[in-house]
Amino acid sequence: MLDGIRDAVRKFLGGSSSYDVAVEEFIKDLQKALISSDVQVKLVFSLTNKIKERLKNETPPSSIGRREWFIKVVYDELSALFGGDKEPDLNPKSLPWVIMLVGVQGTGKTTTAGKLAFFYKKRGYKVALVGADVYRPAALEQLQQIGKQINVPVYGEPGNHGAVGIAMRGVERFLKDKYELIIVDTAGRHGYGEEAKLLDEMRDIFEKIKPNEVVLVIDAAIGQKAFDLAKKFHEASNVGSIIITKMDGTAKGGGALSAVSATGAPIKFIGVGEKIDELEVFNPRRFVARILGMGDVEAIIEKIKAVEDYEGIQKKMEEVMSGKSKLTLRDMYKQIMAMRKMGPLSKILQLIPGMNMMGDIPEDQVKVGERKMQRWISIMNSMTYEELDNPSIIDKQRMRRIAMGSGTEVEEVRELVEHFNMVQKTLRTLRRRRKDVEKLLGQMGGE
Ligand SMILES: Nc1nc2c(ncn2[C@@H]2O[C@H](COP(=O)(O)OP(=O)(O)OP(=O)(O)O)[C@@H](O)[C@H]2O)c(=O)[nH]1
Ligand SMILES: [Mg+2]
Structure with a gap:
């Protein structure tokens, strides 16, 4: 029965054998479970091959454990068998x-x-x-x-x-x-x-x-x-x-x-x-999570989703840097939310290249940062999409409304907006410098 897969997942995540051995074991368990519920052998092998291939060719994000990443790959590929992210077509194609x-x-x-x-x-x-x-x-x-x-x-x-x-x-x-x-x-x-x-x-x-x-x-x-x-x-x-x-x-x-x-x-x-x-x-995804064991899988998926969101944000930042797109408060909001889901601030800071080399960040500073992050999230939760996309429209009156709605002070709202403006200005400067450098390099190449 496919129900056996849950036990295999649990064994895999909690087991003490080495990663490679655990992967081999899990794949065997998976194959056994699938074949014993009469899934075609061909289908089973193409599924497990795909899983193995992804393991070989893809590297997990640095903040995700290898075992967790592996379960996510299994989850993805099993979901794909059931239709993946495709919504089932529910409306009749013709009438009657x-x-x-x-x-x-x-x-x-x-x-x-x-x-x-x-x-x-x-x-x-x-x-x-x-x-x-x-x-x-x-x-x-x-x-x-x-x-x-x-x-x-x-x-x-x-x-x-x-x-x-x-x-x-x-x-x-x-x-x-x-x-x-x-x-x-x-x-x-x-x-x-x-x-x-x-x-x-x-x-x-x-x-x-x-x-x-x-x-x-x-x-x-x-x-x-x-x-x-x-x-x-x-x-x-x-x-x-x-x-x-x-x-x-x-x-x-x-x-x-x-x-x-x-x-x-x-x-x-x-x-x-x-x-x-x-x-x-x-x-399909919910269904497969159920087969794999909801509790175990859900937490992993959540975490990986947060990491992917974060990577999406980084890509957006690249676009902002190259002038391809404009930074909005909504981007910043997404960034903060993604970071929150990844864990406590102290953990996140360790992931940022360079940060860990600077030694430990003082505990109280981290605490202040955490609290501020929480306040900013509340503030942004009280903004309209229009305001998030175009913060320049946030005038005094809007600030008062936002502060009221989020249980914060007008001063804090102003601080957030100013911080955003500063980030934007810095980005502009950085972009200009980058252009200058590129221009310079271009001229040098042209000689
Ligand atoms: N818990 C639960 N019970 C269901 C569900 N769908 C059907 N049932 C119950 O299953 C029993 C059989 O349902 P029927 O709709 O009569 O099944 P059937 O396929 O028409 O049965 P036959 O006409 O005898 O072939 C009934 O007691 C239903 O209430 C479901 O999704 N969940
Ligand atoms: Mg009937």
């Missing part, structure tokens, strides 16, 4: 749009049909439901009840046992009535309990109603069986997206990766409860 839900018994298809209807209704679509499960007792009543709750019409034919015909007539009816989004709920078991028959029926419905999107609904707890199952449904009906239900339970959704790798389809939503609004848009 017919969705067919498939999945085994009890995974939450009917509940999810209702959740989807509610989700899209709130987004302004004209939504309808079709109940094509003729095997489960009271399946239609269940759907009708949901329909009533969210005021969405439900098509069904009580007493009729031809699921394919019902699906066709339901879709036809709602298309005629100009419904934009038609969601078809199907059975999770066949009358005779035979899986092959169920899949035949899925194929039949799929071919007759030609849905725009087949959604495979899987239970977070499915684990090992996910790959085969997803594959079978995929062969029967060309799965276009995946919804994982019961993510509010104890299961970590390990089977999801198998389902993704079996179908090539993206996960779009996760179900996080029984209620109609307990449906969340899938977020």
